[in-house]
Amino acid sequence: MSSAVDHEGVMARVAEDSGWSARFAFMTIMSAGIAVLGLLQSSPAVVIGAMLISPLMGPIMGLGFSLALFDFTEMRRSIVALAVASALAIGFTALVVLLSPLKATTAEILARTRPNLFDLLVAMFSALAGTFALIRGRGETIVGVAIATALMPPLATVGYGLAVGNFAIAGGAAALFGTNFVTITLSAMIMAQLYGFGHRLSEQQTWAQTGLLVGAFLVMAIPLGISLNQIAREAVIATQVRSVLNTSYGKDARVAQLDIDYKVNPIAIRAVVIAPRSNALRPQILAQAIEAKLGQPVSLQADQVLVDPGSAAIDQEQAAFTQAQEQQRLREEGSEIVRLLAITAGAKPSDVLLDRDARRAVTAAQPLPGASLLAYRLLETRVASQINGWSIAIVPPAGLDLPPIAFASGSDQLDDAGKTALSTAIWATRRWNWTALSVPGLREPVSERATLDQRRAAAIAAALRENKIVAVPTRPGRAGAAIELGAARADTSTQ
Structure with a gap:
C-alpha cells in the first residue's frame, strides 16, 4: 500500500503548510476576524467562510506526521506555529468583541460550547479522510475536512468568552478545539503509519503505541460520551415536561413558552400556558405530575393565561401573546436602526425619527468635509441595504449644490x-x-x-x-x- 506513495513529495507538502510564516499569520488573523463576526451575527455562512481560509489544519497535520516519523524538529515547528496562531486568534477575536457593539450570545456561539462524543467521531472520520487525500494527492478534499472539523470558530468563541467574562463559554469552546486538535493529530499519525511514514517498530513497541492511542481516545471519549448523554437526557426531559403540560391542560390548551434550567438542583421549569378557564390547575398539582413523569423533584413556575372556553378565544389569546412578542422584537429592531443611523449620519440618537408602524426612519446628516449630494445618497443606500423591510431616509445638509447635469456633445439625450x-x-x-x-x-x-x-x-x-x-x-x-x-x-x- 505504501509502495505507490511519494513519501518525499507528501512530506514536502506537509512541511510547506505546517510552519510559521507571514502568510500563515495573516490568514490566521483574517480567519479569526471572519469567524468572530459570523458568530456575533449568528451567520453560519460567514462561519463556514472562516473555516475555509483557516490555515490551522497545516500545523496539525504536520504534528501528526512528525509523531509518526519521530521527527522532533518538525514536531517542534508545528507545535510553535499552532500555539502562536491559537494565542493570536484568541487575542484578536477578544479585541474585536470588546470593540463591537454586539455582544449578545448567539446560537452559533452556544453551538460551540458543549462538545460531545459525536464531535470526536466527526473529527476522527474527517481527519482520516483528509490524511488519505493528502497522501494520495487529492488535496481538494481538505476543504471538506476544514468545514467538518471546526478549528477557528471554537478559538473565536474562546476569545468571545474571555472578552465578555463568561468563562463557561470559553472553557467549553476550548474543550471543543482540544477535542478536534488531538483527534486530528492522532488520526493523521495512524494514517501516516499505515502508509509507511515512520520507523520500523518492534512488536512490543507497536503494542505499546497502540495502547497509548486507544488510551488517548478513551480519555477524550468518556467525558464526551457523558456530555452527549446529558444533551440527550435534557432533550427527553423537555419532551416529557411538554407532554405533561399538554395532557394536564387538555387539547384546547397551548404551551406558549417553556424554559428549563438544568444546572440547578432541583431543575427549574418555567412555563407559560394558555388554557380554558375551566382547566385551571394549581401549580402544586402540576408540579407533582411532572415529578412523577420525570422521577425527580422539580421547581416549577407555571404562568396560566386563562380564557373563556372555546378554541377561538384561545387562538385570540395566543395571537395576542404572539403580537406582544412581535412588538418587543420591533422595539429592539427599532433601537438597533436608530443606533446605526445615528452613527452613519453623525447625528444624535434623539435626532432620528422612527415610525415603527410605517417602518420608516429619518434623520438629518451632519456635514461631512468634501461630501457631495451623491455621497449622502450612496450613504443612505448602503444603510438601507443592511435593514430589510424599512424605509430609510437621510436628509443631506442644506446648501449643497445640485450636481451638474452634462449631455453628450450635440445631443439632447441624457447619458x-x-x-x-x-x-x-x-x-x-x-x-x-x-x-x-x-x-x-x-x-x-x-x-x-x-x-x-x-x-x-x-x-x-x-x-x-x-x-x-x-x-x-x-x-x-x-x-x-x-x-x-x-x-x-x-x-x-x-x-
Missing part, C-alpha cells in the same frame, strides 16, 4: 452620467421637501425650431414631472444651485 446626476438632484429635492425646480432655457411647448438648450431643458423638465416635481422656467435674478446643461448653464431653486 448614464447625466441620468445619475439628475436622479441625485431629484433625490435631494425630495429629501429637502422641495416641490419645484426652475429649469433655465425652458420653453414649452417645444417647437420644431427649438434650440439644443431648449430641447435639453425640456428633457430635464419631463424627467422632473415623472417624479412629481414641478418644472418652471428660471426667473431673472433668481439665485440657486447651478446645473450644467451641455454648453449651457441652468439655475434651479425652490418655488
Whole structure:
C-alpha cells in the first residue's frame, strides 16, 4: 500500500503548510476576524467562510506526521506555529468583541460550547479522510475536512468568552478545539503509519503505541460520551415536561413558552400556558405530575393565561401573546436602526425619527468635509441595504449644490452620467421637501425650431414631472444651485 506513495513529495507538502510564516499569520488573523463576526451575527455562512481560509489544519497535520516519523524538529515547528496562531486568534477575536457593539450570545456561539462524543467521531472520520487525500494527492478534499472539523470558530468563541467574562463559554469552546486538535493529530499519525511514514517498530513497541492511542481516545471519549448523554437526557426531559403540560391542560390548551434550567438542583421549569378557564390547575398539582413523569423533584413556575372556553378565544389569546412578542422584537429592531443611523449620519440618537408602524426612519446628516449630494445618497443606500423591510431616509445638509447635469456633445439625450446626476438632484429635492425646480432655457411647448438648450431643458423638465416635481422656467435674478446643461448653464431653486 505504501509502495505507490511519494513519501518525499507528501512530506514536502506537509512541511510547506505546517510552519510559521507571514502568510500563515495573516490568514490566521483574517480567519479569526471572519469567524468572530459570523458568530456575533449568528451567520453560519460567514462561519463556514472562516473555516475555509483557516490555515490551522497545516500545523496539525504536520504534528501528526512528525509523531509518526519521530521527527522532533518538525514536531517542534508545528507545535510553535499552532500555539502562536491559537494565542493570536484568541487575542484578536477578544479585541474585536470588546470593540463591537454586539455582544449578545448567539446560537452559533452556544453551538460551540458543549462538545460531545459525536464531535470526536466527526473529527476522527474527517481527519482520516483528509490524511488519505493528502497522501494520495487529492488535496481538494481538505476543504471538506476544514468545514467538518471546526478549528477557528471554537478559538473565536474562546476569545468571545474571555472578552465578555463568561468563562463557561470559553472553557467549553476550548474543550471543543482540544477535542478536534488531538483527534486530528492522532488520526493523521495512524494514517501516516499505515502508509509507511515512520520507523520500523518492534512488536512490543507497536503494542505499546497502540495502547497509548486507544488510551488517548478513551480519555477524550468518556467525558464526551457523558456530555452527549446529558444533551440527550435534557432533550427527553423537555419532551416529557411538554407532554405533561399538554395532557394536564387538555387539547384546547397551548404551551406558549417553556424554559428549563438544568444546572440547578432541583431543575427549574418555567412555563407559560394558555388554557380554558375551566382547566385551571394549581401549580402544586402540576408540579407533582411532572415529578412523577420525570422521577425527580422539580421547581416549577407555571404562568396560566386563562380564557373563556372555546378554541377561538384561545387562538385570540395566543395571537395576542404572539403580537406582544412581535412588538418587543420591533422595539429592539427599532433601537438597533436608530443606533446605526445615528452613527452613519453623525447625528444624535434623539435626532432620528422612527415610525415603527410605517417602518420608516429619518434623520438629518451632519456635514461631512468634501461630501457631495451623491455621497449622502450612496450613504443612505448602503444603510438601507443592511435593514430589510424599512424605509430609510437621510436628509443631506442644506446648501449643497445640485450636481451638474452634462449631455453628450450635440445631443439632447441624457447619458448614464447625466441620468445619475439628475436622479441625485431629484433625490435631494425630495429629501429637502422641495416641490419645484426652475429649469433655465425652458420653453414649452417645444417647437420644431427649438434650440439644443431648449430641447435639453425640456428633457430635464419631463424627467422632473415623472417624479412629481414641478418644472418652471428660471426667473431673472433668481439665485440657486447651478446645473450644467451641455454648453449651457441652468439655475434651479425652490418655488
